[in-house]
Amino acid sequence: MTTQKINDFQDLISSLEAFWINQGCTKLTPYDAEMGAGTFHPATALFSLNPKPFSTCYVQPSRRPTDGRYGQSPNRLQHYFQFQVVIKPVPSKQNITDTYLKSLQHIGIDINKHDIRFVEDDWKSPTLGASGLGWEIWCDGMEITQFTYFQEMGGISCPVVAVEITYGLERLAMYLLEIDNVYNLPWNAKAGVMYGDIFLNSEKAFSDYNFNHANVQNLVTQFKIMEEECNNLIANNLVYPAYHCAIKASNVFNLLDARGVISVAERELYISKIRNLVKQCCNLYVQQCNTNNFKGF
Amino acid sequence: MQNQLLLEILTEEIPYSLQKQLITDINTLFANALNTNAINFSNIQVKATCRRICVIVNDIASTTTALSQEKKGPKIDANQNAIDGFLRQNNLTMQQLTQKNGFYFANITTNATATADIIGFIITQQVLAKVKFKKSMHWNESKVFWARPIISILCILQVNNSVNFINSINFANVTSSNYTLGHRFLSLTNSPIIVNNIADYFSKLQQNYVILCQNQRKQHILQQATAIANKYNATLVDNWVLDEIVYLTEYPVVLESVIDNKYLHLPKQLIITIMANNQRYLNLQTQQGNLLPNYIIVANNLPKDNGAEIIKGNNKVLVARLEDGLFFYNQDLKTPLTNNIQKLKNITFFQDLGSYHNKVTSMQALFNNLVQNNVLTNLTANDINHITTAIQLCKADLVSGAVQEMPELQGIMGGYYYQQQNNNSAQTTLIANGIKTHYKPQGPADSLPANYIGSIVSFIDKLDTLQQLFAIGKKPTGSSDPYALRRNALAIIRFLTASSNNVATENKFNNNIVFSLLTNNIELQEFFTERFKNYLAETIQISKDTINQILADLYSILAIKGTTGLCYLYNSHNNTLQTINRINKMLASANYTYSHNTNALSQINTNLFTTNQEKQLYNQLTASNINIAQLHTACNNFFEIKIIDNNTASNTNKLHLLALANYYFANYLYNQSINYINSN
Numbered sequence: 001m002t003t004q005k006i007n008d009f010q011d012l013i014s015s016l017e018a019f020w021i022n023q024g025c026t027k028l029t030p031y032d033a034e035m036g037a038g039t040f041h042p043a044t045a046l047f048s049l050n051p052k053p054f055s056t057c058y059v060q061p062s063r064r065p066t067d068g069r070y071g072q073s074p075n076r077l078q079h080y081f082q083f084q085v086v087i088k089p090v091p092s093k094q095n096i097t098d099t100y101l102k103s104l105q106h107i108g109i110d111i112n113k114h115d116i117r118f119v120e121d122d123w124k125s126p127t128l129g130a131s132g133l134g135w136e137i138w139c140d141g142m143e144i145t146q147f148t149y150f151q152e153m154g155g156i157s158c159p160v161v162a163v164e165i166t167y168g169l170e171r172l173a174m175y176l177l178e179i180d181n182v183y184n185l186p187w188n189a190k191a192g193v194m195y196g197d198i199f200l201n202s203e204k205a206f207s208d209y210n211f212n213h214a215n216v217q218n219l220v221t222q223f224k225i226m227e228e229e230c231n232n233l234i235a236n237n238l239v240y241p242a243y244h245c246a247i248k249a250s251n252v253f254n255l256l257d258a259r260g261v262i263s264v265a266e267r268e269l270y271i272s273k274i275r276n277l278v279k280q281c282c283n284l285y286v287q288q289c290n291t292n293n294f295k296g297f
Numbered sequence: 298m299q300n301q302l303l304l305e306i307l308t309e310e311i312p313y314s315l316q317k318q319l320i321t322d323i324n325t326l327f328a329n330a331l332n333t334n335a336i337n338f339s340n341i342q343v344k345a346t347c348r349r350i351c352v353i354v355n356d357i358a359s360t361t362t363a364l365s366q367e368k369k370g371p372k373i374d375a376n377q378n379a380i381d382g383f384l385r386q387n388n389l390t391m392q393q394l395t396q397k398n399g400f401y402f403a404n405i406t407t408n409a410t411a412t413a414d415i416i417g418f419i420i421t422q423q424v425l426a427k428v429k430f431k432k433s434m435h436w437n438e439s440k441v442f443w444a445r446p447i448i449s450i451l452c453i454l455q456v457n458n459s460v461n462f463i464n465s466i467n468f469a470n471v472t473s474s475n476y477t478l479g480h481r482f483l484s485l486t487n488s489p490i491i492v493n494n495i496a497d498y499f500s501k502l503q504q505n506y507v508i509l510c511q512n513q514r515k516q517h518i519l520q521q522a523t524a525i526a527n528k529y530n531a532t533l534v535d536n537w538v539l540d541e542i543v544y545l546t547e548y549p550v551v552l553e554s555v556i557d558n559k560y561l562h563l564p565k566q567l568i569i570t571i572m573a574n575n576q577r578y579l580n581l582q583t584q585q586g587n588l589l590p591n592y593i594i595v596a597n598n599l600p601k602d603n604g605a606e607i608i609k610g611n612n613k614v615l616v617a618r619l620e621d622g623l624f625f626y627n628q629d630l631k632t633p634l635t636n637n638i639q640k641l642k643n644i645t646f647f648q649d650l651g652s653y654h655n656k657v658t659s660m661q662a663l664f665n666n667l668v669q670n671n672v673l674t675n676l677t678a679n680d681i682n683h684i685t686t687a688i689q690l691c692k693a694d695l696v697s698g699a700v701q702e703m704p705e706l707q708g709i710m711g712g713y714y715y716q717q718q719n720n721n722s723a724q725t726t727l728i729a730n731g732i733k734t735h736y737k738p739q740g741p742a743d744s745l746p747a748n749y750i751g752s753i754v755s756f757i758d759k760l761d762t763l764q765q766l767f768a769i770g771k772k773p774t775g776s777s778d779p780y781a782l783r784r785n786a787l788a789i790i791r792f793l794t795a796s797s798n799n800v801a802t803e804n805k806f807n808n809n810i811v812f813s814l815l816t817n818n819i820e821l822q823e824f825f826t827e828r829f830k831n832y833l834a835e836t837i838q839i840s841k842d843t844i845n846q847i848l849a850d851l852y853s854i855l856a857i858k859g860t861t862g863l864c865y866l867y868n869s870h871n872n873t874l875q876t877i878n879r880i881n882k883m884l885a886s887a888n889y890t891y892s893h894n895t896n897a898l899s900q901i902n903t904n905l906f907t908t909n910q911e912k913q914l915y916n917q918l919t920a921s922n923i924n925i926a927q928l929h930t931a932c933n934n935f936f937e938i939k940i941i942d943n944n945t946a947s948n949t950n951k952l953h954l955l956a957l958a959n960y961y962f963a964n965y966l967y968n969q970s971i972n973y974i975n976s977n
Contacts, residue, residue: 075617090436092470095448097309101481111482115596115607117545118347120312122432133434133445135310140610141576141594149434149446161436175610264645264652 006108008189012173013059016083019106020057023099025085028058033244034251037062037125038084038166042243045128047297048088048153049282050289051160054297055087059169063251065258068207071200074181078206078258079199081169088162090149096163100137100147108176115140123148127250127274129155129282132164144172154282155275170195210258219259223252223270230277239284246277298460302338302354302412303453303495304420305477309445310347313544315430316444320345322428327352330423335362336412344509346547348481351509353495359456360409370394370401413454417465417473420452425468441469451477453495460494479505480547482598506548506599515543521551522593526581531589534580538573545577546597552604554612555591560619563626564713570703571618576611625698626710634714637693644695650765653692659765660688660757670814673753674807680749683724687731687754690715708736738788745791745801752801756792759785760815767821786828789815794832870969873925873962876932880959883940889952897957905950910935918957925965932958 006012021027031041038060039045047054060082068078090096097118101111109116118135123146125131134148146166150158170182179185183196226249233242253270256262262270288294311319320343327341331354339356368387371379373396380401384390387403394401433442441447450473452463466473476489477498483506484490490505492498499509508514518539526533533539542549560568565588572578572592579593594611596604641654650656664684667673676684694700694711712733719725731750735758737743746752763785766772773782793810795802812825898918906912914931917924935958940951 089438090446092437098487112598113600113602113606114610115594115598116482117597118310119545120310133432140607141614142610149436151434161434264643 004106004108006173006176008177008186009169009173009195010188012107012169012176013081013083015107016103016167017057019103020055020085023055023087025055025057025087028056030058030060031247033247034063035060035247036064036250036254038082039125039128039130039164040247040250041084042240043297044084044086044162044164045130045153045278046239046243046282046285048086048150048158048162049156049286050297052297053089053160055085057083057085060084063254065206065210065254068203068210068258070207071183071203074183075171075174077170077182077199077203078210079203083167083169085165085167086162087165089160090163097147100145100165104139104144107172109139118147119143121146121148126271127253127278128153129275129279134163139175142171142175144168144175154279156279156282156286210255211260214255214259216256216259216261219252219256223249223256226252227273227277230281234280234284237284237288239281239288242284243278243281246274246281249277250274298455298458298494299355300357300359300456301495302352302357302416302455303451303498304352305349305449305451305498306351306425306447307349307449307451307478308443308447311444312432313347313541315432316345316347316350316544318431319350319428319444323350323352323424326424326427327354330419331357333423334415334419335364335407336360336416336419337362345511345544346507346509346514347544348547349477349507349509357454357456358412360411361407361415363409364405364407366405366407368403368405370403373399373401412456413461413463416454417452417463420463421466421468425466437470439468439470443469447471448478449474449476449489451475451492451498453492453498455495477502480507483548508548511543514546514549515539518542518549518551518595522579522595525551525553525591525593529581529589529591531581531583531591533593534569534573534582534588536569536573538577538579542577542579542595546595548597548599550596550599550604552594552596552608553591554594554608556612556615556619558590560623561588561590563619563622564706564709566706566709567622567626567699567703568619570705571622572615574703574705575618576615578611578615621702622699625702629694629697629699629710629714630717632697633718634690634693634711637696638689640696641692647766649769653695656761656765657689657692660754660761661685663757663761663764664688664753667757670810672807672810672814673805675803675805680805683728683731683750684753687728687735687750688757691732691735691754691758709733738791740784741787745795745799748801749803749805752792753805756789756806759788763789763821763824764816764818767816767818767824772820772824782824783828786825787832790825790829790832870966872929873966876929877959877962877966879936880932880955880962884952884955884959887940887948887952889949889956897953897960901953901957902946902950905947907947908938910938911951911954914954914958918954918961923961923965925962928958928961 004011004015006015017027028041028043031043035041038058041058041060043054043056043058047056061079062082063079065078067076069076087096091099101116104116105111115138117138119138121134121136123130123132123134130150130153132148132150132152134146136143137145137147144167146164148164148166150162150164152158170185173185174180174182177185183194183200185195187193187195187198226245230242230245230249233239233245253262253274256270257267324341324343331338337356337358338354340354342353342355344351344353370383380391383401383403384394387405389403394403396402428443430442430444433444434446435442436446447469448471450466450468450471452466452473453475454461454463462473462475464473464475475493476491479485479490479502485505490501492501502509508517522533522539565586568588569580572580577595579595581589581591581593583589594604594608596607598607600606638654638657641657642652644653645651646653646656664673668676668681691708691711694714695707697710697714699710700707712729712731715732716725716729719729727748728750730747731754734746734748734751735754737746737751737755746755762780763782766780766782771780771782773780778784792802792806793808795806795808797804812822812829815825816822901915903912903915906915910931914935917928917931935954938951940948
């Protein structure tokens with residue numbers, strides 16, 4: 001693979017996709033529910049508990065309502081994109097950290113000119129009941145990737161460890177293209193379409209929605225509905241729709257949080273409720289994987 | 298060729314604290330394993346970077362030590378079963394037994410085994426399998442846990458001028474081989490590097506830009522960093538970052554950069570937290586302690602542009618972070634600290650114990666209580682006002698932007714904000730410094746707060762925390778103290794025992810108080826007593842044995858009111874405690890059976906006296922009314938003569954004198970304590 005110069009945001013996405021496809025990853029599509037990070041995608045959260053080998057890469061739009069800045073911050077957004085790579089089992093023939101460094105070269109980072117560091121970072125997701133050990137990858141002092149070996153998901157010890165590599169696409173693009181304001185990133189350089197053309201208006205509106213207009217009572221009700229639905233689906237052994245509801249509940253919680261209506265005690269309560277839903281989904285999923293005629297994921 | 302063993306475990310980047318612990322642990326495990334297997338060696342060295350740990354065993358024996366042992370068996374006329382049993386147990390035949398003094402004997406010999414034959418097994422089972430990390434992970438089917446995935450294992454044994462590659466180590470599905478890897482980026486080759494022997498290993502690492510020895514990396518960084526500091530007439534800000542940087546690099550390259558002056562007015566600790574804690578830069582400061590805009594980046598690469606890109610990138614990141622810091626600082630300054638007090642209702646102090654708003658109320662009540670009980674003394678009306686203000690505001694910065702981003706700055710930012718938001722006066726500075734330092738001391742090595750306000754607020758904060766946590770059963774166990782309660786108790790003791798001329802406490806702590814005045818909780822009182830004993834043992838080196846002895850000697854009354862006795866003794870009779878301690882040490886090292894009854898008197902032979910000091914001490918000890926002050930003087934003079942440890946009558950005589958003096962001192966302390974307890 002030769003290094004190609006990235007000209008715009010869509011270049012970066014296709015370049016990363018090309019690289020990892022070449023490594024044997026199955027390129028998936030984003031999951032069609034709101035989520036805080038690519039880890040919530042069933043291809044990561046659920047499939048990581050299935051011992052069958054699987055490698056995937058995908059773009060995942062991620063929503064963190066509390067990070068909204070009405071389009072005023074040059075680098076903080078309530079909606080942004082992660083590029084997620086998950087490989088299971090950890091490759092034994094070729095060193096995955098070396099492969100990762102090659103991916104950086106592939107998108108145009110000359111690793112011989114920069115100071116790339118593996119800085120200790122251990123990751124935990126209280127809502128997913130998940131944890132892993134790994135690193136933040138720094139390039140000249142800036143974090144560009146999260147690199148994690150999963151140890152636990154939904155409170156279950158992973159039977160086969162998966163490695164997760166998460167790139168923050170906007171940050172990476174701004175670094176490669178030497179742009180200081182995310183809205184000035186060219187999304188399609190040839191056509192002159194900028195990131196801001198597509199997302200500035202939406203960022204403003206969603207920030208306003210997240211902080212000021214989301215109907216609190218409705219959100220509280222929505223959470224209850226999702227919780228009830230999830231429990232019902234689990235009782236009926238329908239793990240995929242059940243997990244779908246758990247993800248939705250998690251997003252509703254994030255919205256309530258942004259509205260500023262959650263006290264410290266309530267926060268713990270919501271988090272443990274979501275974790276409980278996810279745990280049940282994961283348990284059910286593992287059970288299903290272990291049944292005799294279970295095929296695929 | 299020296300007899301030597303080399304073991305390298307190559308891994309992905311291991312976190313600094315884990316690798317540091319491994320360096321110590323693997324040395325111990327290796328030494329134990331070699332000793333257990335009777336393989337001699339002269340010493341073990343351990344070198345490490347974040348990617349590899351390297352154990353070098355010098356002068357390792359080529360074989361285990363052959364052992365010949367004579368084992369005693371049953372009597373010659375014992376019944377056949379006993380003899381058969383002995384033969385069976387030791388795998389022997391009758392012909393192999395010898396007879397001596399009416400008993401059967403067997404000569405058990407363990408033959409020497411070649412180290413090369415067993416070292417692989419020893420390393421796998423008795424070293425690697427026994428390594429434990431504070432935090433570890435598994436990554437492959439072997440389910441072995443290590444700090445990070447293991448890439449390769451290299452083991453070379455050189456004995457009797459021959460090079461042996463130990464290929465029998467199999468750990469975490471990795472089999473030992475004869476290759477290593479160089480520096481991730483600077484290595485002359487990305488392929489595995491074949492190693493031919495131990496000298497070749499060191500040389501190939503060096504050629505491929507790996508500085509294996511941590512001390513060498515540290516020296517290299519220090520030298521270059523100091524040279525840069527000298528250029529600006531400055532010194533390096535001393536902190537833990539340097540030690541960590543040593544392990545973040547296999548080939549450290551020291552680069553210099555500079556930031557805009559516009560951030561330098563920010564609080565020093567804020568800048569250092571951002572630069573050192575978050576970014577691992579080294580800061581420079583003037584003689585007066587002011588930060589320079591120049592700073593040092595230690596990179597793990599040696600690029601052709603001499604680091605221009607690296608510096609540019611780091612600067613950008615740093616400016617972004619400092620801008621954030623500046624933003625928070627400016628935002629925070631806009632809100633008077635007093636406005637934050639209500640917001641403290643949203644910050645939980647501890648699960649089940651309410652918010653920080655509650656805590657401040659609790660602290661205020663405790664303050665009033667301590668003043669009433671005379672635990673805090675010599676406070677003017679002004680003092681009380683200042684302290685009240687400080688208590689009200691000491692936690693207000695917990696809701697500030699800066700502290701929410703960087704919790705390690707709590708207290709410090711509060712102090713800065715108070716200073717900036719109030720009129721420029723000595724009183725403002727006093728309160729500001731009190732707030733700023735009220736989390737001190739944060740450990741036995743940390744200094745006390747800047748002034749009496751900081752000390753009193755610190756005291757109240759820590760005492761309140763202890764009271765509240767003990768009340769819900771959160772006391773520390775033998776092995777675990779997750780809420781740092783021992784540290785808090787130690788701080789309280791330091792405040793109570795500070796000398797009257799200590800500027801941090803200004804004599805405003807009553808140092809004759811008992812722990813029961815601090816708390817009604819018996820467990821907490823006992824906790825304080827234990828901590829106090831530790832403190833005495835460590836700071837004025839009065840051993841715990843001496844203290845326990847004093848307490849035991851001073852009968853049951855003091856055992857119950859021991860806290861009273863100890864506090865009182867420590868503060869009012871420190872000299873006597875010291876002397877008793879000294880005497881006990883001398884008696885112990887001479888193996889003198891401590892006897893504190895007056896029988897010692899009858900054992901003293903005045904004819905054996907050769908010095909004036911002995912005569913003087915004896916006179917004091919036999920006076921009709923013992924004068925403690927004069928007894929002290931006599932003892933101090935007596936300490937000048939040498940008591941040689943050779944069991945002569947003369948020396949034993951001297952020890953009797955000391956034992957008798959000890960009795961009188963202990964008795965004196967006892968009487969004083971009883972008087973004190975009875976009158977208070």
